[in-house]
Amino acid sequence: MxxxxxxxxxxxxxxxxxxxxxxxxxxxxxxxxxxxxxxxxxxxxxxxxxxxxxxxxxxxxxxxxxxxxxxxxxxxxxxxxxxxxxxxxxxxxxxxxxRPEIGGTRAGETYAGREHKRAFDRYVRKGEAHELRGLEAKALSVGSDPDGGYLVPVETEKLIDRIISEVSPIRAIAGIRQIGSASYKKPFAAGGMQTGWVGETEARPQTATPSLAEIEFPAMELYAMPAATPTLLDDAAVNIDQWLAEEVQTAFAEQEGAAFVIGDGVKKPRGFLDYDMVAENAWEWGKLGFIATGNAGGFPTSNPADKLIDLVYAVKAGYRANGRFVMNRSTQSSIRKFKDTDGNYLWQPAVAAGQPPTLLNYAVTEAEDMPSMEAGAPAVAFGDFRRGYLIVDRLGVRVLRDPYSAKPYVLFYTTKRVGGGVQNFEAIKLLKFQA
The missing domain is CATH 1.10.287 (Helix Hairpins)
Structure with missing residues (x-):
């Protein structure tokens, strides 16, 4: 066989x-x-x-x-x-x-990892939790909580994260940190470090104590509850890891995608459009600078592409090198018609499958949660999102099996903790459609 x-x-x-x-x-x-x-x-x-x-x-x-x-x-x-x-x-x-296939023994997989994977498979299929409970207690896992569910195998967690990254547009371009605590704190110098030039033998003047501040990104709980039939769970040909990852990907990706753009930070990540916005000439730390189009709800009638160029050069060169545009489909549809003075289209399709299209030679990320071109809306963002926006993932995805609430179906209450917010206010600029 x-x-x-x-x-x-x-x-x-x-x-x-x-x-x-x-x-x-x-x-x-x-x-x-x-x-x-x-x-x-x-x-x-x-x-x-x-x-x-x-x-x-x-x-x-x-x-x-x-x-x-x-x-x-x-x-x-x-x-x-x-x-x-x-x-x-x-x-x-x-x-x-x-997408790679899963199944079988992988290179580098430990005996303990295989044991956890087999025990988790029995828990999902049959509800047998004693072996899984023993393994997590033996590992002194902080996430071991029978009332709150059991940790999925590391391999399954990585699969879930990979699939969500493929579907969630902002997660695919932002900076990501994995944490083991409830939040991630990052200090920064509010006024910049004291520096200066001195001669080799000159006395070094005493520098003032730097003014440090702290930004915090708490990890909020995100959940999904896929359902399975007993027949599906009894089918040995069904890959439980793949099934669970694909069932939760849409729910997780849609909720994350909206939160990373417009989330208010209350029981969810804070989106970059939730921060205060000021005109670029009045920019200060803690706020996002914007360029106005000069036309409420649209681009100016003459030389509309000039505003896109202004947006690009509002970002410092150090961030511009890895910059990209972020907009929704309808905005991209309008910009796709723009030409330069030589008659060349500014928007160009990807040169290979799986690659993003480009605008002014910068990649374009399509995020449907971005606002459309309406009066006062920041419908286009540009910058280095990997350095500008940070996503924090708390290690561990948990699953609680519930065969009682929706008989004959078995529910799987799946949770992960994720947070996010702007970590560098210089790296992202916005194009606001206002006069």
Whole structure:
């Protein structure tokens, strides 16, 4: 008997052929996925060429007649929407092709890790908690709490974090710290360190005591409660790790994504748009600087791209090197029509599947929780988010099995602790659509 990639035991294959069968099937699966990604990428690039032709036609009509034909406008908008749909499909195929399979013994996996994994599997499938309780007590785990659930295996926790990072746009670009306590505290010099130049033999003047302040990022509890049927749990072919990670990914990613952008910090992370905003010429630490478009709810009618350039150069060079734009789909759809003075489109599609599009040669991250272009809205952000925004993850994802509340289904109350906030107010700038 041998176990193929789909996890179903096969009987009757010869001993010589058994080891080769999984390799052949795995290679074919990967090849099919790669072929689908290439096809999606070709379709996307072809649509972008159609979009440029239609938009050029629209711009030509505006120059000749000061107005564009309604049919031409509708054609541009239709292709624009199709581009967004195809980009989403391409990203999903790329992530699916890149996601590794789980199962079996991994290199470097310890005996204790395998024991925990087997005990956790029994707990999820059968509700047998005595072995898992004993292992966590033996390890003196601070997260061991039968009333609050049991810690998932490290491998499963990493899988959950990886899948969420692929789905949550801000988590994919922000700085991340793992902590073992309830919060993360970071000191900083409010007025900057005292420095100066002196000669080799000159007396060193005494420097003033630096003014230090502290920012704190508490980890808040985030939960999801997927349900399973007894039949699914009894099916040995179902990979419990993969099932749990995929069930909680959408709930965790959607809640996180909104909190990292607009969260108010009350029982959730604080989003970067929740901080005070001031005009860039009046910027001070603790607030985010913004550039105004000069037009409430939109870009200026002449040279609209100049405001994007102003936004980029509002960020210091040290942060600009790793800068990226963050905006929602509708804002990106409008900016996609902009050209430079040589007639080149400022927005360019990704050169390879799985890569982000670019704007002014900087990567673009699409975050649907960003506001749209409305009066006074900070609809576009730019900066080095890895240095500007910090996400803190408390180690340990816990699962509590509940077979009673929704019979015949079994509920799995899954919790993780996460926090976040701006850690460097110089690294992120905003484009505000106001006069």
């Amino acid at each position: 041998s176990h193929w990639n789909d996890g179903v035991p096969r009987i009757g294959a010869s001993l010589k052929k058994e080891p080769r069968a999984p390799e052949t099937k795995s290679a074919e699966t990967r090849s099919a996925s790669a072929h689908e990604v290439r096809e999606a990428m070709d379709e996307f690039l072809s649509s972008f060429e159609d979009f440029k032709s239609a938009n050029d036609e629209r711009l030509g009509e505006l120059e000749r007649k000061l107005t564009a034909d309604v049919l031409t406008e509708e054609k541009v908008d239709r292709i624009n929407r199709a581009l967004d749909t195809q980009k989403k499909k391409m990203d999903e195929l790329t992530l699916a092709a890149a």
